[in-house]
Amino acid sequence: MKVFRSALAVAVLLLFGTAAFAATVQLNFSTGSMGGGFYAIGGGLADFVTKNAPGVEVTAVTSGGVNENINRLDSGQAEIGMLNTIDPPLAFEGKAPYKKAFNKMRGMGILYLQYGQPYTLASTGIKTYLDLKGKVVCAGSPGGSMHQQFFDWVRAHGLDPEKDFKKVVYLPAREAMEALKAGQVDAVMEVSTLPTPTISELALTHDLVLITFAPGFRDKLIAEKPQYLPLSLPAGTYKGVDGDVETVGSGAMWGVRADVDENVVYEMVKAAYSPDGLKYMAKVHAAGKGMSLENAARWIPIPLHPGAEKFFKEAGVLK
Known part of the structure; x- marks a missing residue:
């Protein structure tokens, strides 16, 4: 009887152990x-x-x-x-x-x-979306949707993404940062959390500029596309960003x-x-x-x- 009970116990354990694994x-x-x-x-x-x-x-x-x-x-x-x-x-x-x-x-x-935080280097002279005309821009990662938001923001400034940029490229976050450092692109689109690791890293060795809406254009965008939330990126989020930066997000x-x-x-x-x-x-x-x-x-x-x-x-x- 003890042998039977032991065998039964083993069988039950195997059954339920296999079931749990499956x-x-x-x-x-x-x-x-x-x-x-x-x-x-x-x-x-x-x-x-x-x-x-x-x-x-x-x-x-x-x-x-x-x-x-x-x-x-x-x-x-x-x-x-x-x-x-x-x-x-x-x-x-x-x-x-x-x-x-x-x-x-x-x-x-x-x-x-998520905060919109397109960025560039101070050496490019770019400050607002209006300054992107004629520039090479990274609009986001391949397969992502950041470019759709980015194009909404530049269109709000009267720019046509198909005509007004010198070139549009798509790169993963880290590759985009490296391309900016190498002078291969003039600006990088980013929509992410605070702080974004790649931007934090860049700010440690380069003079960083977060690209902003020209006066009045953020309100225009939100009026036309209320899915965008008005957000403010706090001063000190990145090295060299000493004042709050008005942006939009989701x-x-x-x-x-x-x-x-x-x-x-x-x-x-x-x-x-x-x-x-x-x-x-x-x-x-x-x-x-x-x-x-x-x-x-x-x-x-x-x-x-x-x-x-x-x-x-x-x-x-x-x-």
Whole structure:
């Protein structure tokens, strides 16, 4: 009888151990280019969720940015993606500049604010967007959506991105910074968290200039395109930036494919917005300090995944 019970116990352990192993869900998280805020925050979320959400293993992968993440979510190349609050609503409904509806993605919550902070070197003489006429500009990373925002901002100044720049190139964050240092480009577009690692690094060895809106043009842009939030980049964010810089921005969020299991998404969101999760993310990157449960469901640019919706309702931040 003892032998039978021992054999039965071993069989039960093997059965449930195998089932638990088989139940682990492996997900790819499409983040951003190395050196950018999306890469740091996405990597931090992937690490914390893997360690704290039962049955979930998340692998962070680099990407060109929001547009590539939208495409990967749609095609199934990734199950989770870093997004913003500007482009996904247009993509979800198939509005310009998107040529089809990317409606396989769902929201997982707002993460933090992103600041528009195109930059250059003092030696270029560039100060405002009006000074970019005839220049070589890096409009963002390949596969990203920063160029769409950048072009909105220069158009608000009366510039035509197709005619008024000498050349437009697309480079990952670190390569763009190096190209600026080498004189291969005159200005670099950046929309990211504060501080952005590559800009901080550049400011240590070069005289940095953050490109600003010419007087009156920020108000004009916001009146025409209210999806942009008026933000102020605080003095001292980077070496040599001694005064507040008026800019615009948006919210960063994370999204997930609609077909990911509700319980899996519930556990991921619950882990990320837990007190321990928020504490961890605040250490990963300065932008993580802006994460909060209170703001997670304050804006819903695309429909929430049922798993995220369930958690936010339980937490009392969504009716």
